[in-house]
Structures are given as C-alpha cells and as structure tokens.
Amino acid sequence: MAHITAIASSPDKKKISISTHDDIFEEDSDEGRLTIPIKDIFAIKKDQSSYIVYYASYPATEPEAETASKSLRPTAKSRQLAELRYNAGDEALNTFFDVLRQRLDIKTIDPNTHIHAILNPVSGSRTTRKQWQDVILPMLLALNISESQIHLHLTQGTGDGSKIAADLASNVLAKAGYPIIILSIGGDGTLHEVINGMSQAQIAVNVQLGIVPSGSGNAYATALGISDPADGILRVLGGKTQPLRTIRVSFGQCTDSTSGQSWHESVKFKDNVQDPRIMVVFSWGFHAQIVSKSEYLRPFMGNSRFSLVAGFLLWWMPRYAGNIVLKDSKLFDSKSQTWKEATETTFMNGNYSYFLAAKMPELEPGFRIAPLASTTDDYVDLVLLKDGSSDELKSALYRAFDNGNHIHEPKLEYLKTKELYLRVQHSTEVCLDGEIHKIPKGGVVRLEVVKPLTQGEIAFQTFI
Numbered sequence: 001m002a003h004i005t006a007i008a009s010s011p012d013k014k015k016i017s018i019s020t021h022d023d024i025f026e027e028d029s030d031e032g033r034l035t036i037p038i039k040d041i042f043a044i045k046k047d048q049s050s051y052i053v054y055y056a057s058y059p060a061t062e063p064e065a066e067t068a069s070k071s072l073r074p075t076a077k078s079r080q081l082a083e084l085r086y087n088a089g090d091e092a093l094n095t096f097f098d099v100l101r102q103r104l105d106i107k108t109i110d111p112n113t114h115i116h117a118i119l120n121p122v123s124g125s126r127t128t129r130k131q132w133q134d135v136i137l138p139m140l141l142a143l144n145i146s147e148s149q150i151h152l153h154l155t156q157g158t159g160d161g162s163k164i165a166a167d168l169a170s171n172v173l174a175k176a177g178y179p180i181i182i183l184s185i186g187g188d189g190t191l192h193e194v195i196n197g198m199s200q201a202q203i204a205v206n207v208q209l210g211i212v213p214s215g216s217g218n219a220y221a222t223a224l225g226i227s228d229p230a231d232g233i234l235r236v237l238g239g240k241t242q243p244l245r246t247i248r249v250s251f252g253q254c255t256d257s258t259s260g261q262s263w264h265e266s267v268k269f270k271d272n273v274q275d276p277r278i279m280v281v282f283s284w285g286f287h288a289q290i291v292s293k294s295e296y297l298r299p300f301m302g303n304s305r306f307s308l309v310a311g312f313l314l315w316w317m318p319r320y321a322g323n324i325v326l327k328d329s330k331l332f333d334s335k336s337q338t339w340k341e342a343t344e345t346t347f348m349n350g351n352y353s354y355f356l357a358a359k360m361p362e363l364e365p366g367f368r369i370a371p372l373a374s375t376t377d378d379y380v381d382l383v384l385l386k387d388g389s390s391d392e393l394k395s396a397l398y399r400a401f402d403n404g405n406h407i408h409e410p411k412l413e414y415l416k417t418k419e420l421y422l423r424v425q426h427s428t429e430v431c432l433d434g435e436i437h438k439i440p441k442g443g444v445v446r447l448e449v450v451k452p453l454t455q456g457e458i459a460f461q462t463f464i
C-alpha cells in the first residue's frame, strides 16, 4: 500500500506529522508517536475548522501484576472510542484524508437501508443502554444513512426479543422494499430469541444480522472473534458476511420403551411446525444444571454465580441416564489425533456425568469446551463423560480452559455428528442456548444441523 504523509497541526497549533504505513495510521509530534490500525478507524469527518478521525481501538495492555492471582478466564478486552483532531485548511491535508478515507474498512451501503436494533438492557453488566448511546449509535452514524433510519427496540422481559423479532419479520422484512440490517445487542439469550422469533415468521428472505455482544458469555460472538459492542459494529461497517448455521431441536416421546437399538425409529415428535433453533449449545446434566440453578442467583451475583453452582454440582456429582443415537458421526481419537469415521448410525447408552453439544468452540472467553467445533461445518460437536468421577470432571473442565486440552483425557469422548437423538430415563432439564426446557421421563430430543439457505426458510447472514 502506498505510503502517504502530510504535515498537520493540532487544535492548539502544535505541528504534527501524519502518515500511513501499510495498514497503520501514525501521528508524530513532540509529545510522541501514536499508532492506530487503519481498520480501527470508522469515520473521518470535516467540520468548518477541523478534520476529525474517529476510531475504536483496544487500550494498551497493562503488564500483569506479579502478585495477582492468575484466573483461568482471560481478561476481557474491550475497544474504546477516541478521536483525533487536526486543523483543516491545507490542500495537502484534503488529499491525505481523501486517500485515507478510501482505505477504511467500511462498505458503502444502500442509502435506503434501515437498521433495526433489538437491545436487551439487562444483559451482562446492565450497561447496554449506555453502550448504545456512547458507542453503538455514534459508530452506526458513520454509515451513509440518517439517524431516522436507525430504529431501537428495547426488550422488556424474557421472550420479548422473540416477539419483537417475529413482528419485525412479518411486518417489516416481509414487506420492505429496502435493505434491512438487524442487530442483536445483548448476550446469547438475546441472539437466540432474535433468531427463533424471526424464524417463526416462515418467510423465505435473507437477513443481514449484526451480532453486538454485551452479555455475560457471548459464545457466538466469541466464536466469530467479536470481543465487544464496538467490535461488533466494526464488523457491520466492514460489510463481510457468512451464513449462520443453526441446529433444529425437536422434542418427542418414544413409543418403544424397550432397550432395543431401534428405539429412535419409533419416536413421535410433537407436531411443532416451528421447532426451536439453537446456534451455540445444547446441554443436559451438569452444564444445564449450572444454567438452570444459577438463574436464581442472577439478581444477587455476577458471573461468579456459575462457579458457585458448579462447585456444588461437583461435590454432589449426579449422573444422568440416557440412550443416544448419532447419525453421520465421527469420533476423535486423541492418541492418533485423527477422526475415526463411525458407521452411519452409532448407538450409545450410559450414565453421563457430562453431556454437551456445541456449534462453537468456546462458551465464554477461554472456555474451549468444543475446541474443534466450527461455525461453518455440517456438524455439531459432542463432549461426553460417562461414569465420570468428580475429579475426572474437574480435571476435564480445568483443561478446557487450557486451550481445549481436555479432549486428550482418556475417559472423555469427543465426536462430531450431523444428527443426534437423546432419550432420557428420568424427567430432567436440558439447556438450549441458555434457555431451560423440561423433558419428561422417556422424552426424546433430536438435534439436526440445518443447511444454510434451506428452501422456503429465513436465512441469516452474520457480519464477520
């Protein structure tokens, strides 16, 4: 990339040299050197007296304190907005900023585009409303659309995200003669409601979806490398998308109570035209119980509520009896580090200490419970521990924080499957992307990875 330089002056008339090198914008003054990746710059504006460069960068990291006790969880990184001002007026400066503007990672969008943001004000640390005002809206205004084309919808309680999304799909997406971008601003629960609400409308349209993470876990955003709200909006401005793969979840009852292998062929599924979709995680037992029971502690505690419930469950160590059938699956062999192709149908039975299916490698930053999962493949990854002890489960969970190394534990089974049937022996709870569902004794859950752009269905393209 051509290297350009110019001499500018700050609002207090100090001389500053500005330049670009490769993908970097740099300013040099008597006060030192400031370096900003060009991809962090989201707008360059000119008013009567100045050029203003707006950017969203990660603050410089502080060296770790020697004495600080090391947490398993990496420190969350968050971009911060900042601006630089230079006196306007010089012709050379006009040329410099014209060239820099063309290099910004911002896609020009159709000026008729409308943005509908569905925002959960209580997600994460409950600062999402403020983030909208201070970060998200100012960044969206870098697009060539007016503020009247940006619509904010606040969720009022559980399930409201779905209602808003369903209403937008039927009354706006299905009818609009202009492009629409949907933003899901919150955690995985909000994203789950947005996807499911829109899917209920049963319209065959392509939706552009921006994921703006401000929840506690943000597994989906983490899988896409989106670290915080400003990062989510930078992806929207960049305009690159990929299809969002979902997993269809169906509930049924087994009419065959025998222990024969073909029980999955006699399942009567509920006539649910709109089965729920998940994008992140399905769990049963340990993980589902952490989600379920920690919900009672949400009003009193932050993320530490999960550790508290996990500690209790590791002491109690319940196991969950069930039958599993997998279709088109493969097993990871940790010794040879290769996949063993399984037969077309695989049957498994047992008492499970851990049962989790995920489409994302991490459920929260650093917790790589399904390290080989991919947002773009045809599989859902399965992590199983049968008849595990408390120490075995503790060790596996600890190693999941160590770059997903738990998959080398001899007792742990790691598989990929396109379809899964689970029949539970006792009434129980399962977790669907953070939502808890009750299953009666003998109840069956089927997971099936949905191909993108399935005929007649809504399809989502997420900004990456």
Ligand SMILES: Nc1ncnc2c1ncn2[C@@H]1O[C@H](COP(=O)(O)OP(=O)(O)OP(=O)(O)O)[C@@H](O)[C@H]1O
Binding pocket: 120, 121, 122, 123, 124, 125, 155, 156, 157, 158, 159, 160, 161, 186, 187, 188, 189, 190, 191, 193, 214, 215, 216, 217, 218, 219, 434
């Ligand atoms: N105004 C509201 N008051 C109370 N609950 C709400 C409100 N709006 C949405 N909710 C509910 O809040 C729940 C949690 O939201 P969300 O998942 O976005 O945040 P989180 O739990 O902090 O993040 P994550 O799921 O990534 O850990 C959702 O189930 C949603 O239905």
